[in-house]
Amino acid sequence: MRLVNVRPDRGTALFLAILPFALVILAYVLGSAERLSANPDDKLLPSLVSLGDAIIKVAFTADARTGDYLLWTDTLASLERLFSALAISTAIALLVGVLVGMLPIVRSFLAPFVAMVSMVPPLALLPILFIVMGLGEASKIALITIGITPYLIRDLAMRVEELPREQMIKAQTLGASTWQMALRVVLPQILPRLMDGLRLSLGPAFLFLIAAEAIASDSGLGYRIFLVRRYLAMDVILPYVAWITLLAVAMDFALVRARRFFFPWFGAAK
Incomplete structure (x- = not known):
């Protein structure tokens, strides 16, 4: 079957839609953890906790x-x-x-x-x-x-x-x-x-x-x-x-x- 004719079902379509967002968040979390482990005062990629505190503020x-x-x-x-x-x-x-x-x-x-x-x-x-x-x-x-x-x-x-x-x-x-x-x-x-x-x-x-x-x-x-x-x-x-x-x-x-x-x-x- 040609790819042009492949249509995902509703569940698969929802998964594919969420996947890029999840990958971006995962990449950010991993990058932030790596930078903060090397420098706890790093400001480029703050942790999710820091982001949450800033949102509350x-x-x-x-x-x-x-x-x-x-x-x-x-x-x-x-x-x-x-x-x-x-x-x-x-x-x-x-x-x-x-x-x-x-x-x-x-x-x-x-x-x-x-x-x-x-x-x-x-x-x-x-x-x-x-x-x-x-x-x-x-x-x-x-x-x-x-x-x-x-x-x-x-x-x-x-x-x-x-x-x-x-x-x-x-x-x-x-x-x-x-x-x-x-x-x-x-x-x-x-x-x-x-x-x-x-x-x-x-x-x-x-x-x-x-x-x-x-x-x-x-x-x-x-x-x-x-x-x-x-x-x-x-x-x-x-x-x-x-x-x-x-x-x-x-x-x-x-x-x-x-x-x-x-x-x-x-x-x-x-």
Whole structure:
């Protein structure tokens, strides 16, 4: 039997899914034990006990100076910036993407510009944003928005262009205006694709968020990571990295569940 035809059962699939995580944890435990046996003061790979103590300190112990629970304060600050940028990006991408995909005149006008902007490295614009917009929240939100909006626009525009032409012709035959075709024909079909596009944008969005917070911020997950790195506090950095990953996974899962709930036909259509 060819490997391409081999499908694991549910138990095997679950085991295979867990195995890479278990191997990474095992490798970390063994590496940490080896380094700590040679140097008990080693900070590069702290023990699991040290990691647990650090998690308790940042998540469940009030900071002596501010009285805040640092992990939750940083998480709230970062998610406010992230959600604001995602909301702005989604609104812009939905409007511009539909127009570019539907209207040839708008496509000729905006498609080359959007394609060019999408090639600009967003992190290279960070100093410019700080100079023009200052070091406040606006520049951080703008960086995330600039980083993911062009991609979302191009993705949605291509999805609109892929819709069967027959649908547009039938809608026009029934007397639909351009506005009605956008609302009744195009929009319902691209909304689930927009949610998939947002899923793929989460990684870059977190990257731009952490970069902006690391350079100029007084709160946030990226700020905390780059603050404690000067002390080589890997027992704080590693839990923060794991927490950021869990947040991204949770958001991805939520988008998948929302798409299945609101657009159950989409999976079957694919």
